[in-house]
Each structure stands twice: as structure tokens, then as C-alpha cells.
Amino acid sequence: MGTDAVVLGAGTAGMVAALRMAAAGASVLVLAEGEGGLPLAPAQIDVLGYRPQLVLDPLGELAGFLESRPDHPYRLVDQGEVAASLDWFLELAAPLGYTGSPRLNRLQPTAIGALRPTCLVPETMAAGDLSGGGSVLVVGLRGFRDFHAPLLAENLALAHPPSGAEVRARAVEVSLLGDPRDLRPQLLARSLEERAVLAELGREIRSRLEQEEVVAVPAVLGLERSREVWRGLQELVGRPVFEIPTPPPSQPGQRLQQHLFRALRRLGGEVRLGARATGYRAAGDRLAAVRVMTAARDVEIPADHFVLATGGIGTGGITAGPDGELREEVFGALVSRGGAPDQPLVEYMATQPLDRLGVEVDAQQRPLGRGGEALFENLWAAGAALAGAEPWREKSGEGISLATGFRAAGLAGEARA
Amino acid sequence: MNTLDTDVLVIGGGSTGAGVAWDSALRGLHVTLVDRQDFATGTSGRFHGLLHSGGRYAVKDPGSARECAAENRILRRVAADCIEDTGGLFVSTPEDDLEYADRFLAAARAAGMEVEEVPVGVALRDEPRLNPRIRRAFRVQDGSIDSWKMISALLRGAQAHGATVLPYHKVVRVIRQGNRVEGAVMEDQRTGEEVLVQAGCVVNAAGAWSGQVAQLAGCEVGVRPGKGVMVAINHRLARAVLNRCHLPSDGDIIVPVRTVSVIGTTDHPVADPDDTECSPEEVHQMIEAGELLVPGFREARALRVWSGSRPLLPKTEGPAGAGDREVSRSHTVLDHGPRDGLEGLVTIAGGKFTTLRLMAEDTVDVVSRKLGKEAKCRTRTEVLPGSESHRFYWIGNRQQEAETDPPDDPLICECELVSQHDLDTVVARRPAWRLDDIRRALRVGMGPCQGGFCAFRVAGMLHQEGRYGRAEANSALREFVQERWKGVKVISWGAQARQTRLDRWIFEGVYDLEHLPE
Numbered sequence: 034m035g036t037d038a039v040v041l042g043a044g045t046a047g048m049v050a051a052l053r054m055a056a057a058g059a060s061v062l063v064l065a066e067g068e069g070g071l072p073l074a075p076a077q078i079d080v081l082g083y084r085p086q087l088v089l090d091p092l093g094e095l096a097g098f099l100e101s102r103p104d105h106p107y108r109l110v111d112q113g114e115v116a117a118s119l120d121w122f123l124e125l126a127a128p129l130g131y132t133g134s135p136r137l138n139r140l141q142p143t144a145i146g147a148l149r150p151t152c153l154v155p156e157t158m159a160a161g162d163l164s165g166g167g168s169v170l171v172v173g174l175r176g177f178r179d180f181h182a183p184l185l186a187e188n189l190a191l192a193h194p195p196s197g198a199e200v201r202a203r204a205v206e207v208s209l210l211g212d213p214r215d216l217r218p219q220l221l222a223r224s225l226e227e228r229a230v231l232a233e234l235g236r237e238i239r240s241r242l243e244q245e246e247v248v249a250v251p252a253v254l255g256l257e258r259s260r261e262v263w264r265g266l267q268e269l270v271g272r273p274v275f276e277i278p279t280p281p282p283s284q285p286g287q288r289l290q291q292h293l294f295r296a297l298r299r300l301g302g303e304v305r306l307g308a309r310a311t312g313y314r315a316a317g318d319r320l321a322a323v324r325v326m327t328a329a330r331d332v333e334i335p336a337d338h339f340v341l342a343t344g345g346i347g348t349g350g351i352t353a354g355p356d357g358e359l360r361e362e363v364f365g366a367l368v369s370r371g372g373a374p375d376q377p378l379v380e381y382m383a384t385q386p387l388d389r390l391g392v393e394v395d396a397q398q399r400p401l402g403r404g405g406e407a408l409f410e411n412l413w414a415a416g417a418a419l420a421g422a423e424p425w426r427e428k429s430g431e432g433i434s435l436a437t438g439f440r441a442a443g444l445a446g447e448a449r450a
Numbered sequence: 451m452n453t454l455d456t457d458v459l460v461i462g463g464g465s466t467g468a469g470v471a472w473d474s475a476l477r478g479l480h481v482t483l484v485d486r487q488d489f490a491t492g493t494s495g496r497f498h499g500l501l502h503s504g505g506r507y508a509v510k511d512p513g514s515a516r517e518c519a520a521e522n523r524i525l526r527r528v529a530a531d532c533i534e535d536t537g538g539l540f541v542s543t544p545e546d547d548l549e550y551a552d553r554f555l556a557a558a559r560a561a562g563m564e565v566e567e568v569p570v571g572v573a574l575r576d577e578p579r580l581n582p583r584i585r586r587a588f589r590v591q592d593g594s595i596d597s598w599k600m601i602s603a604l605l606r607g608a609q610a611h612g613a614t615v616l617p618y619h620k621v622v623r624v625i626r627q628g629n630r631v632e633g634a635v636m637e638d639q640r641t642g643e644e645v646l647v648q649a650g651c652v653v654n655a656a657g658a659w660s661g662q663v664a665q666l667a668g669c670e671v672g673v674r675p676g677k678g679v680m681v682a683i684n685h686r687l688a689r690a691v692l693n694r695c696h697l698p699s700d701g702d703i704i705v706p707v708r709t710v711s712v713i714g715t716t717d718h719p720v721a722d723p724d725d726t727e728c729s730p731e732e733v734h735q736m737i738e739a740g741e742l743l744v745p746g747f748r749e750a751r752a753l754r755v756w757s758g759s760r761p762l763l764p765k766t767e768g769p770a771g772a773g774d775r776e777v778s779r780s781h782t783v784l785d786h787g788p789r790d791g792l793e794g795l796v797t798i799a800g801g802k803f804t805t806l807r808l809m810a811e812d813t814v815d816v817v818s819r820k821l822g823k824e825a826k827c828r829t830r831t832e833v834l835p836g837s838e839s840h841r842f843y844w845i846g847n848r849q850q851e852a853e854t855d856p857p858d859d860p861l862i863c864e865c866e867l868v869s870q871h872d873l874d875t876v877v878a879r880r881p882a883w884r885l886d887d888i889r890r891a892l893r894v895g896m897g898p899c900q901g902g903f904c905a906f907r908v909a910g911m912l913h914q915e916g917r918y919g920r921a922e923a924n925s926a927l928r929e930f931v932q933e934r935w936k937g938v939k940v941i942s943w944g945a946q947a948r949q950t951r952l953d954r955w956i957f958e959g960v961y962d963l964e965h966l967p968e
Binding site: 073075083143144145147149176177178179181183187188191192216278280345346347348349352353354355356357378379380381382385386387388424425426428430 | 936
């Protein structure tokens with residue numbers, strides 16, 4: 034039994050490609066070795082934040098950015114397509130209340146108190162744009178190791194948004210769930226879905242609130258019922274509340290993942306986790322099937338179209354050997370350093386050898402073989418698998434994944450028609 | 451200027467200096483120990499962790515072998531908590547000369563080592579990862595020793611006997627009155643304040659840096675720093691220390707220590723003992739060498755690479771009759787009185803971690819005689835703080851503690867099972883300045899994530915407790931991230947390369963550390 038399209042990788046790029054193909058009527062199967070990158074992700078949609086100076090208008094500055102970085106994956110998509118993919122995502126993620134504009138970056142605090150540019154955020158983070166300054170009550174939860182309100186607030190108070198507006202911040206610590214214990218984000222998120230626990234948090238915050246306009250909390254406001262939890266807390270506190278992302282496991286990332294998985298299932302698609310692609314079968318210029326290792330056995334999955342969205346070294350799509358050999362794991366596609374240096378630099382905060390690593394593609398996003406020709410006419414690459422970007426330093430990862438995943442689906446659709 | 455009076459000023463807070471402080475204090479001398487950084491940051495904190503049986507030196511340097519065999523027994527008695535009784539094997543790989551194995555056995559016995567040949571089948575049963583093509587195997591009393599714990603125990607012991615210890619106090623001037631050294635001026639590296647320590651005798655225990663210290667006093671010590679590279683692997687690849695049975699060379703020891711295995715080492719002369727850069731070539735040399743002892747070593751997850759500077763002693767400085775080798779691994783006490791006409795200064799030069807106690811005994815024998823306060827050395831029998839139960843450390847200790855007495859405070863470091871309570875205990879004992887000091891005390895940041903998760907937690911908690919100001923917390927975190935990068939940047943392959951990407955995601959994507967205010 035065949036499927037129209039197989040997508041390798043269940044991160045942002047893979048899910049976007051799968052959803053767009055499914056929306057166009059294709060039967061789609063998503064395969065992922067692990068559980069996809071989304072549970073790690075802060076779930077903010079970055080488009081372009083630094084080039085290296087701060088970017089205020091991501092879409093408007095894209096062309097200028099590409100002049101200095103001609104090998105960047107944004108070269109593959111035109112500005113209109115980037116905008117279209119973001120519009121499409123806003124609609125797709127409407128139940129999570131994503132908001133923002135690709136023409137104006139927001140400046141949201143991080144868990145240590147830096148003011149970080151990003152483009153679209155879920156509604157639970159919407160009140161956290163401090164571009165125009167503001168006064169924030171930062172609420173820490175005693176026993177939660179990954180969020181230190183006093184340090185966050187002190188750093189945040191020194192942030193200088195380009196508007197010149199002042200940011201004021203004050204920290205308070207709240208005890209939740211009895212004595213301070215080892216509070217994991219999952220436990221906090223589950224507990225806050227209970228009315229009594231949420232009420233306790235609301236009471237605590239309200240009693241400490243002074244003149245602050247907004248209230249910041251770590252991103253643990255529920256998982257399945259985050260919308261209710263967030264709204265409930267705002268009502269209890271009487272001020273806008275926003276979440277600040279914390280290190281993995283990320284609750285907002287899991288919310289987004291669950292939403293995208295469900296959306297795909299509703300369109301008749303399937304996500305199969307724990308399925309590692311180990312090889313393929315070609316038929317002339319075309320890819321006929323991928324071989325997949327599942328818990329029980331090796332299976333061959335034939336399809337008409339394939340998308341490679343397995344990411345880079347961080348997610349196992351590409352591996353590095355001790356002898357310096359770089360390998361794209363499924364198809365042996367051409368891997369390049371994307372203009373990064375061969376040898377590591379002493380300074381950590383610099384472009385390092387693995388930072389821009391990815392597969393090389395043609396103008397149609399088709400991965401190249403070692404000879405420099407497209408490997409297959411029906412295989413497209415998207416997202417962090419592409420060479421040339423430094424997503425975390427540039428704050429560009431989700432934008433690249435959305436735009437190239439969206440386009441990969443479009444190219445597959447054209448091939449189908 | 452703040453002034454302290456003391457019998458013995460010890461310069462250098464590595465194993466040698468800490469040993470001298472403990473020995474001096476037990477003999478009733480008042481001792482003050484200083485280091486330009488935290489303790490155990492030089493060579494002692496940068497070695498492979500091998501408690502020598504003596505086997506490594508048996509053929510080439512019988513004197514050192516004898517010392518190691520004897521000192522190994524003593525340390526097991528007095529410092530059990532710092533030692534893991536792993537045992538050791540010397541094995542003849544297919545590339546090693548079998549005739550050497552006979553010489554090894556005879557020399558090991560002559561050196562007083564407990565050594566027995568075991569059938570290859572038995573060695574392979576005990577060590578399933580060992581190269582199945584080995585041809586002979588000898589069991590010896592190697593162990594692994596935690597240098598941080600050891601030095602901390604020595605210093606705590608010394609302090610309990612009245613010693614003063616001053617980390618981050620760098621010697622800037624040696625005070626001379628004619629031909630006599632009368633003390634030194636230290637600069638506190640944290641505050642910039644100077645402290646004068648007036649001493650009856652100054653002991654230069656700066657190891658690979660002792661030439662630099664001697665220069666401040668106006669004399670020469672010809673110690674040659676020899677750089678050794680080590681790689682930590684994220685598994686205990688062996689139960690025992692694995693040694694190649696051949697003339698010692700590069701990359702022929704694998705030491706299971708704490709949660710990792712360490713392969714070492716190289717030996718390159720360097721001009722500056724602070725030169726600790728490791729090249730990719732040196733790392734690959736270690737990995738390939740590991741392959742010969744443990745096939746598949748290449749596929750194991752390399753966690754981190756580092757190097758240390760041995761204080762090698764040229765023959766001209768060494769003890770008489772040191773043999774035909776170029777440099778000695780043994781030690782010598784240089785009394786600068788008869789040697790250079792400069793009284794009040796003694797340098798303890800050369801040596802190795804395993805013989806730290808003997809080095810200290812020999813040094814304090816000279817020092818106490820010079821001070822006219824001779825007393826019997828007690829370090830052979832005096833048990834160090836923490837080792838009173840005489841139970842050896844065991845890799846399961848932390849897990850066992852966590853299971854029998856489940857902590858109800860947050861775990862800061864999952865890799866090494868460090869809780870907030872552990873952190874509080876350490877910083878209460880001695881205010882830490884840098885996150886790296888806490889790492890040495892607790893192993894936070896030394897596991898697979900190399901600080902990706904725990905560094906921020908520690909910085910945040912210390913800020914919350916008022917031990918760090920805002921800027922201090924930021925710079926401590928930045929500095930730690932930079933320091934950890936140093937050890938992973940040349941091992942960017944396999945699972946650790948993947949980990950460095952996750953860490954970068956956290957530091958740049960989640961925190962945006964790069965754009966944090968100063």
C-alpha cells in the first residue's frame with residue numbers, strides 16, 4: 034500500500050511540509066527517528082534577529098542579509114514565499130493564538146534576562162514584547178532549577194530596547210506545591226492545570242503585585258489546557274501574564290508539536306515516531322522507497338515524493354566522524370560547512386566549524402550527490418538540514434524551516450500536477 | 451598591607467604543596483599555603499587519575515617503581531575515600547614485545563610490587579572490552595585517585611591543625627634580606643589587595659611553575675614542563691586500569707575514574723606550563739592508541755580533552771645516580787642554602803601524584819631541620835579527613851546515597867547527581883569565586899552535557915543566595931561556558947558533537963547569552 038509523500042523528520046520543517054501536502058490532498062507519512070525537535074524548542078517563531086546587528090524588520094532586511102550571506106538557505110525562497118509561509122502558519126496555529134508580524138520583530142525576555150528578537154509568539158507569550166519598554170513582575174517558583182527570577186529581573190532592567198524606552202523589572206519567588214522540591218517543568222505544567230494550584234499561584238502573585246504592568250512566569254502554564262491556564266491566571270492576577278521559555282523539555286514546544294501532529298491526523302496523515310530511515314531504493318532518477326528500521330523489523334516504504342527534514346548534527350540527520358568525515362545519514366547527500374571555518378576558534382561565541390553545516394541543494398531544494406547533481410528529482414530538503422545558516426545565533430531557525438518546508442511541499446505539489 | 455607570620459610558607463596548592471602543608475601541620479609547624487588560583491588547578495587537577503602500582507616505571511626507572519609501590523600502600527591506608535580500588539592490568543598487545551613482559555615481571559617483583567601473571571582467558575573474562583588478541587596479562591595494584599578530593603582532604607586536615615590556606619593569592623615579590631628569603635608578598639587576584647607573609651622558611655612547591663617562582667627569589671630551578679594530553683570517555687570502558695606492557699610511551703594507559711575513563715597521555719616539552727592547548731592531532735593519537743587496548747574505542751563517546759604540565763627534572767637537577775634516563779620522574783629537594791647561597795628557601799622539584807606524601811616528607815624533613823623544630827613525620831599513619839571509615843570510594847556511592855536518603859532538594863546536575871544541598875555545603879565551606887572551582891569540588895559540568903544544563907542553574911542559585919552579584923553571575927556563566935568549550939572543541943564528532951549543538955541551542959537560542967548585558 035503506497036503513500037503519496039514521505040517526510041523524514043518531525044520538527045518544524047517536516048511538519049510544515051507534511052501539513053501543506055496533506056492540505057493539498059496528498060496522503061502523507063511522517064517518519065522520525067526520535068520524537069522530533071519540537072519538544073526542545075521555545076516555540077517562538079524566529080525569522081531573522083541578528084545580521085549580526087539587531088534586526089527590527091525581518092522581512093524587509095532579508096535581501097540585505099542575503100547580500101552578506103549568499104549561501105544562506107533564505108536564498109532558496111523569495112520574500113513573498115517567506116511571508117506566505119508565515120501567514121499560513123499563523124492560520125494553522127490559530128488555536129494556540131500565535132501572533133506577530135514578519136515586518137516587525139518583538140523583543141522578548143529570555144530566562145536569564147536578555148531581550149531577544151523573535152517574530153511570532155503564541156498567545157501565552159504575547160504580552161512579553163518589551164520593545165516599547167514596560168514594567169515587569171518576574172515570578173520565580175521556588176525549587177524550579179531552570180528559572181532564576183532575581184538574576185532575570187536584574188539583567189532585564191539593564192536591557193535597552195532601540196526605542197530608548199525603559200524596562201523595569203522586579204523579582205518575586207513563590208512557593209508552590211508545598212515545600213520547595215525538585216520541580217520539573219512537566220510536573221509544574223500538569224499541576225497548574227488543576228484549579229486549586231492555579232488559584233494558589235494567582236493569589237500569591239496578586240498579593241505581591243505593586244505597580245507592574247505585566248507579569249512574567251516560566252513557560253509552565255499547562256500543557257493540554259494551556260489556554261485556560263493562561264487566561265485563568267490573567268484573571269486571577271488582573272494583569273497581562275506572559276511565559277518566558279526555559280531550557281528543554283519545553284512545554285510550549287510540546288504544545289505546538291501536539292497541535293501539529295493532531296492537525297496532520299485530521300487531514301488523514303500519519304506520524305510514526307521511533308522509525309529510523311536507514312536507506313533507500315532508487316529507480317532511475319527517482320527515489321522509489323525509503324527503508325525504515327522500526328522496533329519490530331525493517332520495512333520499505335514506497336512513495337511518489339519525499340522530503341528530507343532530518344535536521345543537522347544536533348538532531349542526528351548529519352553525523353561527524355572522528356576523522357572529520359561528515360555524512361548525511363539516509364541518502365549520503367553532499368554535506369558542506371556552509372562557509373564556516375575548518376578549525377575551531379578559541380572564542381565560543383563565534384562561527385564554529387559545525388555551525389553552518391548542512392546538505393547542499395540545487396535551486397529546487399533537491400539535495401546534491403557528491404558529483405554535484407541533484408540526487409533524485411522527487412526528493413526535497415528543508416529546514417535545519419540545509420547548509421549555510423546559524424539559526425540560534427541569527428535567530429532564524431523557525432523562519433527557515435517554515436519557508437523551506439512550505440516550499441518543499443509546493444515543489445512536490447507541482448511535480449504531482 | 452595585611453601581614454601574616456608563619457613558620458612555613460608553601461607556594462603552590464597542588465598535590466605537592468597540599469602534602470607539604472599537611473605534613474608540616476602534623477609536625478606542629480604553623481603553615482600558610484598560597485596559590486595563584488584555586489587549589490588543584492595546575493598539573494594535579496589535570497592528570498589522568500592513576501594511582502600508580504609502580505608497574506609503569508618497573509623496567510625503566512626501578513627507583514620510581516619502588517617509591518610508587520610503597521606509597522600506593524600508604525595512601526590506601528590513609529586516604530581510602532579518595533581512591534577507587536580498581537586494580538590494574540598490564541597486557542601485551544600484538545604490537546608489544548613478549549620478551550619485555552618477562553623483564554617487566556622480574557622488575558616488578560624486584561621493586562616490591564604485588565604482581566601476578568593471569569591467564570589471558572581470565573583477563574578477558576574480567577575485562578570483556580579488552581583486545582582479545584592480547585598475549586600476556588599481569589595483575590597489579592593500580593587504582594584511581596580523585597585529585598580534587600585528595601587535595602581538598604589534605605588542606606582540610608592541615609587547616610584542622612592550624613594551617614592557613616589562601617587561594618587566588620599570587621606571589622608577586624619574594625622578600626629577601628641579603629642572602630636570606632624571609633617571606634613573600636601575595637596579591638589577592640580577586641580584590642587586588644596585597645598580603646605580606648613573613649616565614650621562617652619558604653617552600654617552592656609550584657611544580658611546573660617552580661622555575662618561575664625561583665626566579666622571583668633570584669635563583670634558577672631547571673624544571674622542564676612536559677605537556678601531557680588526556681581524553682575522557684563517557685563510559686567506564688574497563689573495570690581495572692589498563693596498561694600496555696611495554697616501555698612507557700604515548701596513549702598507553704586507560705584509567706577508569708569516577709564516571710569516565712581517561713586515556714593518557716603524551717609528553718611534549720613546552721616552554722610555558724600554562725600552554726594547555728590540545729591539537730586535533732594529539733587527540734587522534736590518543737583515540738588511535740586506545741583502539742589497541744580496547745577495540746571500538748574510536749566509537750566511544752569522547753567527552754572532553756585537556757592537558758597538564760608535568761614538572762620534569764633534568765638529570766643535572768636530579769638525585770645522584772638517577773640512572774641513564776634523560777629526565778627523572780622521581781623528585782628531589784633543593785635546599786637553596788648550600789645550592790645557591792640563599793637561605794630560607796627550599797624547592798621540591800619533580801615527582802608525581804602517587805608519591806606526593808613521600809615528596810612532602812622529604813621536604814618537611816629538610817624544612818623542620820632548618821627551622822630547628824624537628825619532629826617525626828606522621829603522614830604514614832595519620833588518616834585524612836573523610837577517610838576515617840577506610841572504605842574505598844566506589845562509582846555507585848552517589849547513587850547509593852541518593853537511594854538510601856532520597857534528597858528532597860533540586861538536583862542541579864543529572865549527569866553527576868549533584869543536589870542543591872551539595873552545592874550549599876561546598877560554598878559554605880569555602881566561598882567559591884568561579885564556577886570552575888565548584889566544578890572541581892562537585893563535578894558539575896563534567897558529565898556528558900559539559901555544563902549545558904547545570905551551569906545556568908549554579909550561577910542562578912548562587913546569585914539568588916547573594917553569593918554572586920548580577921554581573922558576577924553573568925561573567926561566571928560566560929567564563930564557564932568558554933572554559934568548557936576549550937575541552938570539547940577538538941572532539942567534535944559523534945554524540946558529543948550532537949551535544950555541543952544542543953548546548954549551543956540552549957545558550958544562544960534559549961538564553962541568548964551572547965546579547966546579555968555585561
